[in-house]
Amino acid sequence: MRVFKAVLAIAAALCLAGVAGWHYATDWRPSTGEYPIQGIDVSEETGPVDWLTARARGVDFAYARAIRAGTRRDRLFQSNWAALGEAGIRRGVIHQFSLCRSAEAQADAFITFVPRFLDALPAVVELDFDEGCARRPERAELLGSIQAFLKVVEHHTGSPMLLKISEPFEKQYQVSGAVARPLWATQDFFEPLYLARPWRMWQASTIRRIDGVDRPVHWNVVAP
Template sequence: MAAGQSGIDVSHYQGDIDWQAVAGAGISFAYLKATEGTGYSDTTFAGNWAGCQDAAIASGAYHYFLPRDSFLQQAENFVSALKSVGYDRSKDLPPAIDCEEMDGSSPAEYVHALGSMTHLLEKLLWVKPMIYTSPGFWNGLGNPDFSQYPLWLAEYTSAPQPNVPAPWSAYTIWQYSQKGQVSGISGYCDSDISNPNLALGPFRGSILNWF
C-alpha cells in the first residue's frame, strides 16, 4: 500500500474516544458521523469534533444518505449539524455523503436524489461534498458521473491499490479496513488513507485543492 496520510472514521458505535491518544498514534485526519436521513443526529458528533480540534486532527463530517427521504430536509439536517460545531470550509475537510443504501429506490431515483443533494450542499456550504461509496454499490447505480466530487472509496482488499469505479480515475481517500485498531478507541474503527499522488502539501490542503 502506498504511503498516504493515515485517518479513521467513527460514529457513536465507537463510544468515548481519547483523541489525544488517537493523534499520538499517528492519525492525521478523521471523518465523524454527523447525521442520517432527515432527523437523526449522531450523539457523539459534537464531542468528537471538539476532540479532533483539540488534538489538531483534521476533521470532516459525513451524512448517511437515504434516497427516499427529502433531500432538502437531509441537507438542512446535515448543514445544521455542521454549523453547530463551527464548520469552516477554509480549514476543515469537505463534508461527505455516505452512499451505500438503496432504501427501496431504483438506480435512477437514487441518482436523481443524490444529484439534488450534492447541488444543494454546494449552494449552502460553498464547497463540493465528497462521495463515499464502494465499487459494487456505484457499479449497481450504472456508474453515474459524479467525478466532479472527490471520491472516498470503501474497498477491503489485499491488493496494493483498490478498484476505482468509473467515472473516477483516482480516489482521494481510501477506506481500506473496517477492523482498524487505534490507541484511544476501544474495539474496531474504520481505517482510511489519503491518496499520496494527490498530496501536494499537507493533507488538509491537498483535499481543499479540489475546490
Template sequence: MQQPAASRSPRPAPARRWRWVAAAVVVLLVLGVVAAWFLLARPGLRDGEVHGVDVSRHQGAIDWPAVAADGISFAYIKSSEGSDLTDVRFAENWDAAGRAGVERGAYHFFTLCRPGAEQAEHFLRTVPPDAAALPPAVDLEIAGNCSQRPDPEAVRAELDAFLAPVEAAWGRQVVLYVGEDWEGEYPVLDGSTRPAWLVSFVGRPDRPWTVWQHSWWGRVDGVEGRVDLDVARLDELDRPA
C-alpha cells in the same frame, strides 16, 4: 457390499494422522496471522498520504489526544442521517477532535427513504460551512439503509438534490463514500469528478481514490473497541465545487 478382509484399505497409522492434524493447525495459524494483518495493520504511506479514522456514536467516548498521539492525522465524524437524525456524539467528537489537532470532516449517511433536499437542509443545520474543516462526505451504502429501493434515475436525482445545496454552501465538492453494494445497484463513480472514498481490505483500491478505508476492525489508542481505519490524500480533498 462388504469387501473381503484382505482387500480392505489399511487405516492410517496414528503418527500419520497426527502429522496431518499438525499440518492443518499450522496452515490455520498462518491464515489467521495473514487475516489479522489485513484487518488490523496500517499500510505503509506514500507521499502525501496520512492515516485517519471515521467514527460515530458506536465508538462511545473517544480520547482524542490519545488518538492524535497514535499517528492519526484526520477523522471523518458522523454528523447526521436522513432528514432528522443527528449523531448524539457529533458535537462532542467535533469539538474534541479539533482541540486535539486532528483534522476533521463531517459525513452524512444518505437514506433512500427521504428526499435529498430535506437531507441537505438537515446536514447544513447540523454542520454549517467551516473553512477550517475537511470538505463534507456523504456515506452511500445499501447496508443499513431503509427497505425502499427506488429506480436508479430517481436515486440519482435525489442524490443530486443533496449534493447541489451542500456544495453551494461549502464551496467545495462533497467526498463520495461509495460501498460496493451501492455501486452495484446505483453506480456513481464512473464519470464523477468528486473525491472518491473507497473500501478495500486486501490492498489499495483498483480504481482512483482520495480516501481509502482499509479496515473495519482497526485498533487505535483512545478508542475502546474496533474502529474504521483510513488513508487519505488530504491535498486532493479540497476541490472547489
C-alpha cells in the same frame, strides 16, 4: 495416545496461527511510505475516542459522521467534533445518505445540525445500502436526488463534497461515472478497483485496533 497428542498439537498450532493472523489483520494499515496521509472515520458506533492518543498512533485526520439515515444527528458528533479541534486533528463531516428520505429533508438536516466550519475538510456524502431502508429508486431518480442534495449542501459548506461509495451501491447505481466529485472507495486490505474514476481516498480497513479506542476503527488513506 500418540495420535491424540498429535491431533492436539496440530490444533494448538492452528489456533496460534489464527491468533497471529488476526492480530496482524487488526494491526495492519497501508504503508506510510506509499500513503503518507492516513486517518480514521468514526460515528456513534465507534464509541468514545481518546483523540490525543489516536493522534499519537498515526491519525493525521478524522471524519466524524454527523447525520445518520439521512436526517438523524449522530449521537457523538458534537463531542467528537469538539475533541478533534482540541487535539489539533484535521476534521471533516460525513452525511449518511438515505434512499428513504427526500433530498430536501436531508439537506435541511445537514444545514440544521452542521454549522459551516471554516477549518473543516471537505464534507462527505456516504452512499451505501441501509438495512433500515428497503427502498430502491430508479437510477435516474437517485442521481437527481444526489445532485439536488449536493447543490444545497455545497452552497452551505462552500466547497465540493466527496462521494464515499460502497461497492454494492456502485454496482447497482454506477454513481462514480455520473457525478463529478472526488471519490472515496471502500475495501478491506486490497486497493479498490470498482469505481469509474480514480479514488481520492480509500477506506482500507474496518477492523483496525488502535490505542485510545475500545472498538475497531475505519482506517483511511489519501491518494498520493
